[in-house]
Amino acid sequence: MTTTSTIDAPVQQAVHRALIQTLPLFEMMRMRAATTARRHPTLGYASDQRDSTMRWVNQFTHTHRKLGPDDREVVSPNNDTVYSNAWLDLSQGPVLIDTPDMGERYWTLGLLDAWTNPFAYVGRRTTGNRAQRTLVHGPRWSGPLPAGVSQVIAAPGDDVWLIGRILVDDSPGDVEAVRELQAQLRMTRLDGSDAAQRFDTRLDGRSTATPSAALYLETVAHALERNPPPEGESLDWPLDVHGVEAEMPRVFEGLRERDQPRQLGGGWSLQLEVRTHWGEDVLTRARVARNFIGALGIDEAMYPTAEVDSQGRTLSGAHAYELRFAPGAGPKVGAFWSLTLYRRSDCLFVANPIDRYSIGYRTPGLRHEADGSLVIRLQASDPGPGHNWLPAPAGEAFYVVLRLYQPQAEHLDHRYAYPALTRLD
Template sequence: MTDADVHDALVQTLPLFEMMRMRAATTARRHPRLGYASEDRRAPRRWVNLFTHTRRKLGPGDREVVSPNNDTLYSNAWLDLSAGPVLIHSPDFGSRYWTLGLLDAWTNPFAYVGRRSTGSRPQCTLMHGPDGPGRVPPGVSQVIAAPGHDVWIIGRILADDSAADLAEVHALQDALALRRADGSDAARRLDTGLDAQEPEPPPAPRFLPCVDAALARNPLPAGEALAWPLEPAAVARQLPAVYETLRRQDQPRQLGGGWALPVAVRSHWGDDHLTRARVARNLIGALGIEEAMYPTAEVDADGRPLHGSQAYELRFPPGGLPRVGAFWSLTMYRRSDCLFVDNPLRRYSIGDRTPGLRPGPGGELVLRLQAQDPGPGHHWLPAPAGEPFYVVLRLYQPQEEHLQFRYAYPPLHRLG
């Protein structure tokens, strides 16, 4: 097998490794009632079929998720469907935005439960794997088939920063539950086989067994063929180049003005293995575009990389704000690690729910992106001083103008 063949096989299977790494990083060591998954707390055993929740919005110190949002609280669960179906119970969310995105082990966002897709009433969703649904108990609202035994539920619930609103969201999170058809707790122990802080790129002796185990539980997507197994020495040679390629690869869909769309998937990546791997490395957990779109700017309108030594302006013309059914936000990240930029304002995003954000007298909304405070009268999103950065314009429930790529994204202009 040539080095090029090995490189292609690694690009194809890297999403499996990244998903299993995320599972190791985000599953619970301790069940609230049943205790630790292992008596040795350093062991890689974790609880699956169990929701875990973030109780606050993520900040610069949170490193488990790359390019996280600053709009919602997360509720996560990793399903192991090898022992049978799991019921997902969700409460009444009222008018609040919420979604449970269902990703298979290849990062295909194959289904949803939530405001846009199934409504906000109390509901019970039966999730099953390749072995089928079995007997469907009374009260099930919908049945969803997963292509493999491993599924990541990545939930997002809109939250304000007030204590009262956070308390409401916490109650909604606590009402999410995973059960068996007989009503028992679905939680079970699973050996993740990985450390939560795997290096990048991972060594071949970590990468290969992890992918082997994931392949046994999650068949290749329809239409794919894979050159496997691979020689460890060839993997050790090629993995650094693969990760460097994914770090530097250009965005696949250019939108103009410095904007590009890294994720244009709806429910399945198809044969676009390179973009699938790039998103797994840089934007893992991204949803399909009907639920959310993530236009990203890494360069300005003239194609120059965004850098904290410069100041930039983003002008939305009168009547030209994003067209969304839920809400939008613009989030700032350091390029070096894809994480939030610490700043005195503790402002990591700015959007239609930011207090005081309003168009000027002529109807334009102007945002300033820079490291130094531009002073009174400006809507400021702080950038890292002296470092490259990028921004993501998150669009929740984007409308047709975005989905059909007819929206004119305002250019990012460098000042001075």
């Protein structure tokens, strides 16, 4: 019998490649287990057993407020939108998704397959803001379309993660208005019945530790039955359990190391870059699945990140900084942009006296210079009246993310000149 001490180099290399290739499948299944609902509003709990892995799929779950410093489940969260998410199981047939008229508001439903490819979108950029009905089906379905279908999305496998974002303004009553929009998101079968169904997720999604070889192999094998490798991608499977035991810790820990991002100039970098498919770059696909799972394509949103100032020094709340957009040189977007600040030690928001965690052109009271420049001050202490202040953690390292929703060609083609953060003291 093969043991961890007798695995030769070719076998180890083959196992390593297969783990890199299949890790997105495992992480998606873990995320589904962590984020699907135990309880349906009318159908009750998926199981009466407290430790059961049964959950509801084909059901929307919502956050009804923007995230803040007390929210610690997601790293580098946005402070612009609320979320309306769902996991789809298409093995029993298509689902119909009804969405209301969103007015002029930014919104998107991004669909990721089980391999983390962001393969389709419904929303402001792609299908508009009118009330609409979308049919999503798996690879084995064909049939007549029901009346009123606006668009049809063919998923490559039976499992799909739908990540919805709806913009919330800071104006009075807007949170309530968005809550009403979320309540109108519905998912049904072709006969009009509720699409929700019980589903055994088979694992504890709360654990982010390196899994056992047995759990990994079982989870991936089941996922492969429902979600074959992307077209043109071959996979050596199954794997030897002893080889997986030996190689898995190295793979999982190695993927925690950050990839070399695309440098954009001015201390800014782009941590990930995908449109609708990762293609042959399975290593980046695995890194993103381990560290940034749920990333949408850059046509929908880009997230340039800065951790250093104009001199390459780590950003710290011990100092004050200025970010200056010259007249007419602000971010070029089709929807909106914001600048969000996070503590570097835990990648989370930091409580501050004005309860502000992002700033952008939608921020109430935003002030421009006499020449039209937009200047943002980043520091721990209040810079006083007349400044656009984004509070930083006192004495602690931080980083900022420039969130670009529907970025225009200057950003997508990497022609935009990002201004550096200048230290003032």
